[in-house]
Amino acid sequence: MSARRKDGRGVPVETALPVTWSGAVGTAEGKLALGPDAALWDEFSPALYELTAALAPTSVAKPGAAAAVERGPPSHGPAGLPSGGARSTVPSPIATERGPSGADPAPDTRRLVFGLRDFAMRGTQFAINGRPVFIRGTLDCCIFPKTGHPPTDVAEWKRIVGVAKAHGLNLIRFHSWCPPEAAFIAADELGFYLHVEASSWANNTTTLGDGKPVDAWTYAETDRILRHYGNHPSFVLMAQGNEPGGKNHKAYLAKWVEHYAARDP
Known part of the structure; x- marks a missing residue:
């Protein structure tokens, strides 16, 4: 090796x-x-x-x-x-x-x-390699009307990241989804931060922490994301999803964070 x-x-x-x-x-x-x-x-x-x-x-x-x-x-x-x-x-x-x-x-x-x-918390701020960093991000809701799906080639993701960088941004939040590996490769090479989510918007029609199928699926999907994309340095932030619902969602998400923090301290 x-x-x-x-x-x-x-x-x-x-x-x-x-x-x-x-x-x-x-x-x-x-x-x-x-x-x-x-x-x-x-x-x-x-x-x-x-x-x-x-x-x-x-x-x-x-x-x-x-x-x-x-x-x-x-x-x-x-x-x-x-x-x-x-x-x-x-x-x-x-x-x-x-x-x-x-x-x-x-x-x-x-x-x-x-x-x-090293991307971590330093008091009330984020820090990259010990230096405070100001996150300037935009939202990506997986809207690609011309193709009906996100691009899967590195060149197109470099174009997308390049547009964001040209506007002074340094992060994209992928709202309720995780992009393909081409996005991580492009961000790695260009120096850009990514916030991905475990592809869930558990609200209204489903909820978290109530024993529904989405509870187990969220862990399985998080495992898959970390396994396949965890080597990319641009992958700095991860959330379960967007606007979770359910009377037990806070306890469920607290355990979710605790589980993955212990797995990769």
């Missing part, structure tokens, strides 16, 4: 990881220390790293182990809760399966781009 600056600066860091086997399936988990001089990501200097994990030639990979890269002590998840240090967790597990007896397939390789940043 190795990590390097995406712009080619600096010296790559690498390490070998043991694979723990259980029958025909194995898993590996490890960390790479990038050191105290590792580049941090923010809207002014969007430094990105590329993580590469390659299996030995005698193994074949399939989805399933996690790799984490740290600079300093652990910090926070996309919820932006109080923390310290800068940390990027790459939540894309890789489980390995042994190839056929005598086979020698080419190494299976997985590459992910990530950034190191």
Whole structure:
């Protein structure tokens, strides 16, 4: 496993990881220390790293182990809760399966781009890497009348983010939905903050905390969002959704926040 600056600066860091086997399936988990001089990501200097994990030639990979890269002590998840240090967790597990007896397939390789940043509360203010940041955002309600769906290519999202930046903004809130990965890639590269939501507007026709299907679905959808997009440094804020309803929604959401803060402190 190795990590390097995406712009080619600096010296790559690498390490070998043991694979723990259980029958025909194995898993590996490890960390790479990038050191105290590792580049941090923010809207002014969007430094990105590329993580590469390659299996030995005698193994074949399939989805399933996690790799984490740290600079300093652990910090926070996309919820932006109080923390310290800068940390990027790459939540894309890789489980390995042994190839056929005598086979020698080419190494299976997985590459992910990530950034190191600490987005947290400092008193009554947000801070990025310890520096106060003033959030200047706009709302995106998934209105794309020409296509009927949001764009899925990076170039179009760079255009959208570029328009927002040209107006002096530094964040988009995705109202009651989560954009496709192309939006995260564009925001990572351009230095722009994203606030996503677990695709719910639980009010009127449904409510939170009353044992309805939306309760379990919200956790499942949040898990999916964090798993697939948690490596993107532009992903700084997350909410359950918009204007929740129900007599028990406050208690439900308090537990939701507590659960995910504990999962990624």
